[in-house]
Amino acid sequence: MYRYDEYDHRILAERVEQFRDQVGRRIAGDISEDEFKPLRLMNGLYLQLHAYMLRVAIPYGMLSSTQLRKLAYIARRFDKGYGHFTTRQNIQYHWIKLEQAPDILGELAEVEMHAIQTSGNCVRNTTADQFAGVAFDEIEDPRVWCEIVRQWSTFHPEFSFLPRKFKIAITGSPHDRAALCVHDIGLRMHRDAAGEIGFEVMVGGGQGRTPMLAETIRPFLPKQYLLSYLEAILRVYNQLGRRDNIHKARIKILVGAVGAAEFARLVEAEWQASRNEDLELPAAEFERIHAHFALPPYEALPAETPAFHAKRFENREFARWVRTNVSRHKQPGYAIVTVSLKPEGGVPGDASDRQMEAMADIAERFSFGEVRVTHEQNLVLAHVKEADLYELWRNLGFFDLAAANAGLITDIIACPGLDYCSLANARSIPVSQAIGRRFADPERQARIGELKIKISGCINACGHHHVGHIGILGVDKKGEEFYQITLGGSADETAALGDIVGPAFAYDRVVDAVDTIVDTYLGIRIEGERFLDTYRRVGLQPFKERLYGAR
Amino acid sequence: MALVKNGTLVADDEWRFVAEADEIPAEGAVVVTARRWLKERDRFAGRNAPTGIKIEAGDDIKALAADIDRFGLVAVDFPKFNDGRGYSTAHLLRERYGYKGEIRAVGRVLRDSLLYMHRCGFDAFDIVDKDPLGAWRQKLGEMSVFYQPATDDRTPARELRHPRRPLARAS
Numbered sequence: 001m002y003r004y005d006e007y008d009h010r011i012l013a014e015r016v017e018q019f020r021d022q023v024g025r026r027i028a029g030d031i032s033e034d035e036f037k038p039l040r041l042m043n044g045l046y047l048q049l050h051a052y053m054l055r056v057a058i059p060y061g062m063l064s065s066t067q068l069r070k071l072a073y074i075a076r077r078f079d080k081g082y083g084h085f086t087t088r089q090n091i092q093y094h095w096i097k098l099e100q101a102p103d104i105l106g107e108l109a110e111v112e113m114h115a116i117q118t119s120g121n122c123v124r125n126t127t128a129d130q131f132a133g134v135a136f137d138e139i140e141d142p143r144v145w146c147e148i149v150r151q152w153s154t155f156h157p158e159f160s161f162l163p164r165k166f167k168i169a170i171t172g173s174p175h176d177r178a179a180l181c182v183h184d185i186g187l188r189m190h191r192d193a194a195g196e197i198g199f200e201v202m203v204g205g206g207q208g209r210t211p212m213l214a215e216t217i218r219p220f221l222p223k224q225y226l227l228s229y230l231e232a233i234l235r236v237y238n239q240l241g242r243r244d245n246i247h248k249a250r251i252k253i254l255v256g257a258v259g260a261a262e263f264a265r266l267v268e269a270e271w272q273a274s275r276n277e278d279l280e281l282p283a284a285e286f287e288r289i290h291a292h293f294a295l296p297p298y299e300a301l302p303a304e305t306p307a308f309h310a311k312r313f314e315n316r317e318f319a320r321w322v323r324t325n326v327s328r329h330k331q332p333g334y335a336i337v338t339v340s341l342k343p344e345g346g347v348p349g350d351a352s353d354r355q356m357e358a359m360a361d362i363a364e365r366f367s368f369g370e371v372r373v374t375h376e377q378n379l380v381l382a383h384v385k386e387a388d389l390y391e392l393w394r395n396l397g398f399f400d401l402a403a404a405n406a407g408l409i410t411d412i413i414a415c416p417g418l419d420y421c422s423l424a425n426a427r428s429i430p431v432s433q434a435i436g437r438r439f440a441d442p443e444r445q446a447r448i449g450e451l452k453i454k455i456s457g458c459i460n461a462c463g464h465h466h467v468g469h470i471g472i473l474g475v476d477k478k479g480e481e482f483y484q485i486t487l488g489g490s491a492d493e494t495a496a497l498g499d500i501v502g503p504a505f506a507y508d509r510v511v512d513a514v515d516t517i518v519d520t521y522l523g524i525r526i527e528g529e530r531f532l533d534t535y536r537r538v539g540l541q542p543f544k545e546r547l548y549g550a551r
Numbered sequence: 552m553a554l555v556k557n558g559t560l561v562a563d564d565e566w567r568f569v570a571e572a573d574e575i576p577a578e579g580a581v582v583v584t585a586r587r588w589l590k591e592r593d594r595f596a597g598r599n600a601p602t603g604i605k606i607e608a609g610d611d612i613k614a615l616a617a618d619i620d621r622f623g624l625v626a627v628d629f630p631k632f633n634d635g636r637g638y639s640t641a642h643l644l645r646e647r648y649g650y651k652g653e654i655r656a657v658g659r660v661l662r663d664s665l666l667y668m669h670r671c672g673f674d675a676f677d678i679v680d681k682d683p684l685g686a687w688r689q690k691l692g693e694m695s696v697f698y699q700p701a702t703d704d705r706t707p708a709r710e711l712r713h714p715r716r717p718l719a720r721a722s
Contacts, residue, residue, distance in 0.1 A: 007708040010696045151698040157670035161635025238639045284713040
């Protein structure tokens, strides 16, 4: 993974001192909260319901064991002993004291981490496929490009006061694990007819109160032009995006207003006019960054590992976990492991300091000291020998990290909701916990199969409810928490926005409603269908009838 | 508010900003809105004093491109601290339209914007601050390394990392 050189270190050190000065001026009363707010936000510091929240960037989800240990230390020393991994591959601490924030940033800088641009109307952390570099169907490792975008976008002088926040996601595989279609820019690497690698450029996706799927404005951009093309998109948006209404300021509104074809034309014209500006990365610098993402020194192993298969026959629980949480690796004899942060009764995405330290140790022992964060709020060990899987699984179990539910109904995305967030209308966490308990039986989960539930505590949709197979949105009705349910959303290469099934459900009825939906699906599915397949075949009607028919 | 240009305070600014409805004085350097310029540009042809324009957020600067060399100053207005349109305006003036004269940031020009403005091609700043020169010195000195090329002469990290070796002398 990428390692800092003297220049990266100096940029970060100067940034920490700058923020220390700003916090000092705020505490001394030299600047007002109004003046301080944009400064703290650019360093990831939010004021929430009970305390400050610090959002730390995990660039494209990549962590070393050393970094993860530092995150554990910060959780213990500055917070209440845990952190929350988010859908943007970041980590949030929810109980931060303002006067300690500069020290935390100093601690992070020691391990090449920061909170830069995790908030504010700028280019946020660029996210990526969590299987980058190891997916068997991958065309090119997107992390190289993510790091190029990270450096280009960090403190970009022209694009730090955009109309609204700006999120970019990149994948190098045909199968989209990075939810490209709900990003301001989604970049999908593929080959053209001549075999050259480039990007399909999608623009204008997003969730919130006006959910939209990104549209392709350029089917193929030769990869060496990425930065100049991104600048062209951002310059058009910076000039033409709406600034009169915060709810209409995202690029999706601009793309929607002028149409994707006209937006593409504007970008193309800007790009052609700026082609002489020498933005593309010098070849030597590309090579330098590329070299950081060399794959670890794998052993040459046979494609089949008999001892591993024997364990699967001996131990049903292990076999169940392998079925859901282990994915195919491009290197023979190796596997990709998804470590679920969704244990029964847990808070989706939360990890204690002890769990983080355990993961750091386990990663060192089994996966070359590297951990990844997924947008589905789980962790990934990307380089595990099949022969080690059983021992790994046993170790994960000691720390409540062996839940066998990746991709199943209890692998829920949830935002922090009204338990923490000052924007929320309703709680998300207890709803996800209640669903987790209701569907805890592993046999039942296996029978239901792939089913993604996503829960947001308000219309801002941090919990991605619009693209949940079952989406749950918390709303406030005269001071009471209600939940609107959508069906049929999807965030992969077959992206779709969910359809509202009917009137919202009260807090104490929402789990029953999910149960009814699942039951309906099990009753009408055809052999081999996942929930999403059934929904796409039959539509809302059967679910509506079962949910509301008795009324 | 005080004007800082090339790192020094300018006490006696020669430019006079003329409001939309006011008469344009016969003498002296004046700054008029871009809108007015486009409407009344012929009136300025015989004037024997420098003319500048003020570009407001949202103005289409393409319309000014043909006249750009006639301006002694281009003022770019920031209606709010976080309205970033002016950054692109300055970039385009320098890179696309080759404007070499003074580009002055006016409006909500706060200390925490100065470095980014400088990187986008501004060279004069009407700063809103108790201590404008102190703000300028602190903010321009806070960061010493930059990742991306911009409209300034700072060498980005990506080039510092790969210094060009001097050519070997032929023997």
